[in-house]
Amino acid sequence: MYRTIYQNIADCIGNTPVLELHHSLVPDGKRLLLKLEYFNPSFSIKDRTALGLVKAAMASGKLKKGGTLIESTSGNLGKSLAMLGAAYGFRVIVVIDAKTSASVIRWCQTYGAQMEMVYETDKNGGYQKTRVARVRQLLAQNPGAFWPNQYDNDQNPAFHYATTGEEVAALKADAVFGSVSTGGHLCGISRKVKEKRPRTTVIACDVEGSAVFGGVFHSYLVNGAGLSWRSGNTDLFLLDKICTWSDQEAFSICRLLAQDNGLLVGGSGGLVICGALAWLRQKRSAAKSVVAVIPDSGVNYLEQIYSDEWLAGKNISLLDQSELEERLAAKPFLDAEDLRDEECVAQGQLVEQGS
Numbered sequence: 492m493y494r495t496i497y498q499n500i501a502d503c504i505g506n507t508p509v510l511e512l513h514h515s516l517v518p519d520g521k522r523l524l525l526k527l528e529y530f531n532p533s534f535s536i537k538d539r540t541a542l543g544l545v546k547a548a549m550a551s552g553k554l555k556k557g558g559t560l561i562e563s564t565s566g567n568l569g570k571s572l573a574m575l576g577a578a579y580g581f582r583v584i585v586v587i588d589a590k591t592s593a594s595v596i597r598w599c600q601t602y603g604a605q606m607e608m609v610y611e612t613d614k615n616g617g618y619q620k621t622r623v624a625r626v627r628q629l630l631a632q633n634p635g636a637f638w639p640n641q642y643d644n645d646q647n648p649a650f651h652y653a654t655t656g657e658e659v660a661a662l663k664a665d666a667v668f669g670s671v672s673t674g675g676h677l678c679g680i681s682r683k684v685k686e687k688r689p690r691t692t693v694i695a696c697d698v699e700g701s702a703v704f705g706g707v708f709h710s711y712l713v714n715g716a717g718l719s720w721r722s723g724n725t726d727l728f729l730l731d732k733i734c735t736w737s738d739q740e741a742f743s744i745c746r747l748l749a750q751d752n753g754l755l756v757g758g759s760g761g762l763v764i765c766g767a768l769a770w771l772r773q774k775r776s777a778a779k780s781v782v783a784v785i786p787d788s789g790v791n792y793l794e795q796i797y798s799d800e801w802l803a804g805k806n807i808s809l810l811d812q813s814e815l816e817e818r819l820a821a822k823p824f825l826d827a828e829d830l831r832d833e834e835c836v837a838q839g840q841l842v843e844q845g846s
């Protein structure tokens with residue numbers, strides 16, 4: 492029996508399933524719950540982000556049927572916005588870069604979006620800043636067009652607070668794990684979870700090379716997670732701990748769970764599962780039940796993470812279970828509070844120097 496007949500593909504976003512992971516890496520008596528965001532219609536958590544940004548813009552009149560939306564994204568948000576453009580009847584221009592996969596481009600075009608490519612890197616070697624510069628040019632050429640600006644628009648975490656956060660809080664777990672790029676989904680979820688159960692620990696799982704939590708940016712292979720700077724939507728006051736994983740560690744857990752559990756998760760899901768398993772296995776944590784938010788599906792990466800040839804070409808050898816166990820046991824978790832304090836001191840010094 493169907494409980495609901497939906498009227499628009501956008502109505503199918505959210506209320507994603509939760510799967511308990513049964514694997515020998517999960518210690519006896521502990522529970523790892525996977526919130527499978529790839530059950531959204533374009534197979535990622537970014538359907539929710541896109542819906543939040545679009546709904547708020549339509550409600551405020553900034554985006555109308557027949558209007559134009561322009562956004563910079565190299566992946567999942569572009570697909571989600573392109574899908575919503577088709578569903579709600581607005582034009583979508585997606586600014587991408589030379590690293591964007593052919594599959595993402597085809598996907599967005601199939602929904603009717605226009606693609607704008609940038610070829611030049613910024614001074615960090617990334618494309619994010621040159622893409623944003625192109626967005627600004629396009630906005631000047633398309634008066635009245637709407638730029639969601641996922642990095643700094645507070646409607647991004649606000650929508651996750653109201654929806655994803657509510658669903659995750661209902662699981663009443665001791666800790667919540669998520670990946671961070673804009674920070675929108677994890678910080679939105681955290682605000683809700685901490686409101687309902689203040690003692691829940693929220694842990695960000697980043698990729699080596701990302702500069703979201705400091706350090707020097709260098710390129711990495713996990714898609715979607717990390718950034719060459721920290722965006723306005725990553726609020727350190729909503730995070731308790733931070734852990735960082737390599738491409739190799741993330742991809743190894745993805746491949747292991749595909750074979751052992753029939754799970755096909757993207758690389759950022761691999762980061763988050765590594766973090767959750769390490770926390771459950773290390774003595775320092777008394778957590779009995781934790782939730783890991785899995786942003787997207789391995790379907791996006793069949794020719795990458797799930798291809799032995801591609802991994803060999805990138806010089807990545809997969810770790811076996813016992814090697815992974817060693818990595819999980821040794822992984823440090825940093826206190827977000829220490830990072831906040833360090834930044835306050837650094838800012839204080841800057842003010843003193845300036846005065």
Ligand SMILES: Cc1ncc(COP(=O)(O)O)c(C=O)c1O
Nearest residue numbers: 671672673674675676715759786
């Ligand atoms: C696969 C994947 N993982 C993680 C993230 C990070 O999500 P957020 O931007 O909400 O921090 C994204 C964002 O694009 C993503 O596409």
